[in-house]
Amino acid sequence: MHEVGALSSTAFLVSSALKVVVAFTLVLVTVAYLTLLERKVCAWMQDRLGPNRVGPKGLFQPLADGLKNILKEETLPAEVSKLFFFLAPMLSIIPALVTFAVIPVAAPLPTPWGLVDMIVADAPIGILLILALSSLGVYGIVMAGWASNNKYAFLGGMRASAQMVSYEVSLGLSLIPVFMLVGNVTLTQVVWTQQEALGLWFALPLGLSFLFFVISAFAETNRLPFDLPESEAELAAGFHTEYSAMKFSMFFITEYAHVLTTSALMATLFLGGWDIPFTNWDDMRVVAPGVVEGAAPSVLKTLATFAAFAVKTFFFVFLYIWVRWTVPRFRYDQVMHLGWKVMLPIALGYVTLMAVSILVLDAIGLEFGFVYGLILTAVNAVATVIFLWVIDRDRVISGAAARRAPRRAPTRPALVLEGEPAFGVPATEPAFVPARSE
């Protein structure tokens, strides 16, 4: 136990206000540079140069884009619902920016005035607050689609609402095993369990949860391969077709803010948050205001853990960009199929499996610690292998090639529904090509 001293109530107010300002600025600046990062990584993957005109190596490109968007003319299409048309970008950007508040970004910082938590708001409902706010984000998109008085925008809004409701279910279910292990929903406790109580990052003992969370988070942020709400090939630009200048820019910022927040969330939930691996030098938690359990807090530790957090977060940001420029977009029925018929039942089964494993381990009286985590890791490895084996049988996300067999046969309907044997069978399999009628 290390006594640092709690903040006085004035110091608490000042530090909270400071944290809000710093976090807000940091998130917005990072988001602006994420757009540049996306274009640079894309260019790198496609063997191009990317933006390189504004400033050294194109580093001022986000500033130029921002200036352009502010100075551009705002268009207002005929017969839009004005109130909702203006409200929609605001409603989508606010949840995206607020959710960062409950993520702890570093070890607590000792100051002359007392101990400062490196988290904007350590709410007792922690991650539930993030789930609640992110579920409100869909209104911005739906409202934009509806108010635009444009059928493409409208279709984009419809798709967004259906898709986000579908994947919220598996997002929530993938978190339940985490809660069962931690016994609480605050993210500070999640970090502490991973660095000290269990000694393992949850990516190992809850590997399948991790996979499901990543997939659902991609769907919730409307990033490729799940960007159906704005699929530009079919819907012009989807829900933001009619938006221009800064209002369009707000939707753009929203997308990248979601990418940043969910990346930070994945790092916190499954990669130990701000924990530095293979050392106990930084393992600490605040047990009461100003009292720390574990290692002694110091400024250096706060900086080092913040760097660890940033590295992990940017790993996931890079994953987002990497996937976007690698994987093509799903068809809409495939998105629904994956959400309701694959993710939901398997996630439910997985929650049951983990509950039973935890119950058995507790019943035989094993102490909650490293060995406990290793046994769960073994259970998970088996579950993950089974899951990947099922996925890999070409039943789930069948490409166009798998559907070639039914399309060639004139006597069968063009679209073969799931459950039909032809769904997962390669085109060369002769058994499912019916005899020609002539």
Next chain:
Amino acid sequence: MSDLLWWVFASLAVGGAAGTVLGRNPVASLLSLVLTFFSLAAIYILLGAHFIGALQVMVYAGAIMVLFLFVIMLLNLGHDFRPDLRKGVWLVSGFVTTGLIFYFIWRSFAGEAGLAMGTDPVLEKAAEGGNAITVIAEPLFRDFIVAFELTGILLLVAVIGAVLLAKRRV
């Protein structure tokens, strides 16, 4: 500070409810209802019931209302409409409903077994201990487990019934 916030959210809730009933456009009504739910959640959190507040937003504002919106848009009901009730029926049903609501409020907060308004000590202790969920989970899964499971079965039956009614050939 809390009092000020309470007034803000209480007036937003009442305003949203009025907007829901008085609006001519279904989509606008629905969004007003979302505002009401959100303000209610904020009031729950002010009372110290953080978990209920989060659930209120997640389940009602975030999931059920999105489904409503989806249905309204899917059936293309997003136009202004005229009330299809006659004036007399409106008045009678309005008075009866209002009377019932005020009776329930009186039952809950006045009457003999009335509850006191304000923060619940159990919830306050839970918030201090940093675990907002145990307070809900323990009674729910220990004392009221039968009722809880029965509610689950009831909801399942409702879902199956809805699917059967909506889809003739299953």
